[in-house]
């Protein structure tokens with residue numbers, strides 16, 4: 001059966017850097033508290049007129065430029081986002097128009113912070129079913145639009161940005177590079193993280209989400225390795241959703257990833273929800289920290305509560 005491979009990545013972050021000291025001027029917090037409790041040193045915040053589609057389009061353009069494919073080869077665009085303000089046209093159609101892709105299947109997908117992994121699995125499944133051949137999968141967020149800048153418990157956490165991947169069908173005899181997805185949700189915990197109503201703000205029971213992430217996610221990540229036939233000791237990089245450095249370390253510790261680089265893009269980007277995994281992965285690959293073909297464990301989790309993970313081969 002045909003599988004798929006991630007063949008290139010790209011990312012975009014707004015130019016404006018917001019430091020912890022800057023936030024300490026608007027809410028009662030400190031650089032020390034934020035570094036200690038969450039691990040963030042700074043985040044990027046989009047300009048007023050800069051949209052989710054703008055950021056998604058630039059990241060997708062970079063991924064496409066590195067793929068060796070052209071816009072006419074792409075027949076599917078999926079954008080994972082929970083922060084796009086516009087309902088229609090969707091972000092995927094705008095990305096397709098930006099890139100000059102003529103007639104792709106174009107959809108947005110919202111599972112909050114697990115969105116990129118869900119979208120990657122959806123593209124992989126479409127390719128396996130013969131419904132697509134070359135897809136662009138994007139995670140893009142402008143969380144600054146959904147942030148209550150008077151709430152110190154949330155406003156220190158989030159940032160804006162986008163990351164994208166080009167995913168193509170494998171050739172005859174070529175090993176698939178996107179492993180089986182392990183995905184699901186915890187609907188009984190749906191009210192622990194909310195972005196509700198109009199005008200919506202992010203609200204969460206931080207400790208409940210923290211506990212769930214550090215206890216429920218490790219066995220799911222191990223299942224993703226098992227289903228890919230990869231021992232955790234073989235994983236070259238662990239790219240988890242960048243929610244909190246302590247959550248990432250807590251999960252990694254339980255996985256026995258003896259040879260893996262642990263992505264910590266949260267330090268310079270904050271929590272960018274669906275963008276955090278492709279953003280962190282794209283930077284690791286750009287810095288050549290992971291060899292091409294090496295197994296990388298992706299693990300998304302967040303609002304819903306939802307989760308999704310798979311092992312991919314590094315482009």
Ligand SMILES: CC(C)(COP(=O)(O)OP(=O)(O)OC[C@H]1O[C@@H](n2cnc3c(N)ncnc32)[C@H](O)[C@@H]1OP(=O)(O)O)[C@@H](O)C(=O)NCCC(=O)NCCS
Nearest residue numbers: 029030033037113152153156206207209210243244301302
């Ligand atoms: C949000 C989070 C960083 C808070 O850290 P925490 O260690 O759980 O902190 P608590 O909520 O217990 O708060 C501890 C104290 O710090 C205070 N505090 C909260 N935010 C603060 C801030 N920005 N600066 C200073 N103090 C702060 C609280 O008011 C509380 O004070 P109190 O003890 O006087 O009541 C942490 O719970 C977390 O990361 N949760 C997971 C969130 C997440 O991943 N969400 C997205 C999922 S995709």
